[in-house]
Amino acid sequence: MSEAFELFTDQWSPKAIARMNDYVVKLVRVEGEFVWHAHDDTDELFLVLEGTLVIDIDGEDAIELSTGDLFVVPAGVSHRPRAEREARVLLLEPSGVVNTGDATTTDLTSAVEWLV
């Protein structure tokens, strides 16, 4: 999937690359802090393809994920992804999920584009 990352440079803007049943696999470049948010109706899967991703979890210890690490944020759990340096992350979510979840619409809210 490294070639796929060469097709875009914007951060926090997930690009869909594959559909599986009613789920969508997305790639995203992340750097800095995202907004705190939750997805009330679905779990969210993060797989770090390159770099280090920290996921702050409301009321719990932050999760630090390195290249090759995978974590599922349970539905309804408020969380904030962040990365000190740019990281490359694969996301899996049902189609139609908005990246900022229940957060008030922010500049970070991004429509999902298909990469190919």
Add this chain to the structure above:
Amino acid sequence: MSEAFELFTDQWSPKAIARMNDYVVKLVRVEGEFVWHAHDDTDELFLVLEGTLVIDIDGEDAIELSTGDLFVVPAGVSHRPRAEREARVLLLEPSGVVNTGDATTTDLTSAVEWLV
């Protein structure tokens, strides 16, 4: 996930490592040829974590996947994974999916164990 692979050595025997909604993420070591089979009710996602995986697809060209490559076999499509040397693969399927799909039960049919 490389540590997770150190916890087992058997091939073609997927180990569940995470649940996401009603889906299960599994890790599997593969080498040699699997059986031709299809999953009538679900797509199946393959992500190669290490090595090279070939997926023969009934009536189409075989798909060759290298480390970091991802492919979704559509529901109902007969396919046969194979690997000349051992490869490490991540699978995503709805919970309850049997690895050999609609193939007559073979020695390769494997109950999914949870790794942790």
